[in-house]
Amino acid sequence: KAGVTQTPRYLIKTRGQQVTLSCSPISGHRSVSWYQQTPGQGLQFLFEYFSETQRNKGNFPGRFSGRQFSNSRSEMNVSTLELGDSALYLCASSLGVGGTEAFFGQGTRLTVV
Amino acid sequence: AQRVTQPEKLLSVFKGAPVELKCNYSYSGSPELFWYVQYSRQRLQLLLRHISRESIKGFTADLNKGETSFHLKKPFAQEEDSAMYYCALNRGTGANNLFFGTGTRLTVIP
Numbered sequence: 001k002a003g004v005t006q007t008p009r010y011l012i013k014t015r016g017q018q019v020t021l022s023c024s025p026i027s028g029h030r031s032v033s034w035y036q037q038t039p040g041q042g043l044q045f046l047f048e049y050f051s052e053t054q055r056n057k058g059n060f061p062g063r064f065s066g067r068q069f070s071n072s073r074s075e076m077n078v079s080t081l082e083l084g085d086s087a088l089y090l091c092a093s094s095l096g097v098g099g100t101e102a103f104f105g106q107g108t109r110l111t112v113v
Numbered sequence: 114a115q116r117v118t119q120p121e122k123l124l125s126v127f128k129g130a131p132v133e134l135k136c137n138y139s140y141s142g143s144p145e146l147f148w149y150v151q152y153s154r155q156r157l158q159l160l161l162r163h164i165s166r167e168s169i170k171g172f173t174a175d176l177n178k179g180e181t182s183f184h185l186k187k188p189f190a191q192e193e194d195s196a197m198y199y200c201a202l203n204r205g206t207g208a209n210n211l212f213f214g215t216g217t218r219l220t221v222i223p
Contacts, residue, residue: 003156031209043199043213056210090157094209102209104157 004105025093032074119214136200145203146183
């Protein structure tokens with residue numbers, strides 16, 4: 001079956017702009033989580049959506065938001081971009097019940113200039 | 114609050130030598146612990162999880178609740194084991210909400 005797909009793979013934006021990233025989970029998976037990966041902070045949890053509802057949220061400012069659609073596809077949005085938002089954004093999908101494996105996408109590399 | 118510590122950023126071993134990647138965690142509840150691996154130019158993938166107690170690619174990891182550790186071990190390292198390894202904790206609520214350590218880059222020297 002197809003893996004987790006993230007689009008676009010690369011993105012360059014200017015400070016102050018906003019950006020939307022997309023994630024298509026594995027068919028049948030109801031949970032989608034987003035992570036930010038940077039050289040300085042490593043992998044940090046942003047938020048998780050399960051059945052169209054935000055189930056968990058990490059410690060990021062309100063400029064970071066997300067949503068999940070009825071087909072489990074998810075988008076994350078970052079408004080008023082800052083240079084420090086440059087990172088690899090990873091999406092992971094899982095069945096959504098305890099102990100199940102999270103499958104990661106290839107990520108979207110966002111560069112803010 | 115939860116925390117995952119991987120004390121070694123870099124680890125080099127010779128092929129055929131034993132390897133141990135250290136992971137310590139802090140969490141007051143009953144966490145689920147995982148090891149994820151990222152090979153060059155590949156996506157992050159699950160290597161092991163403590164609840165399944167299985168051995169994958171010769172790697173094992175035992176959850177030691179007394180020492181709050183989940184070290185990854187392999188008796189004989191192979192060149193193909195060279196990769197970035199991340200220890201991760203899930204709070205055990207069923208959510209897909211992983212807290213990662215900073216990772217250890219393992220290099221196996223031929």
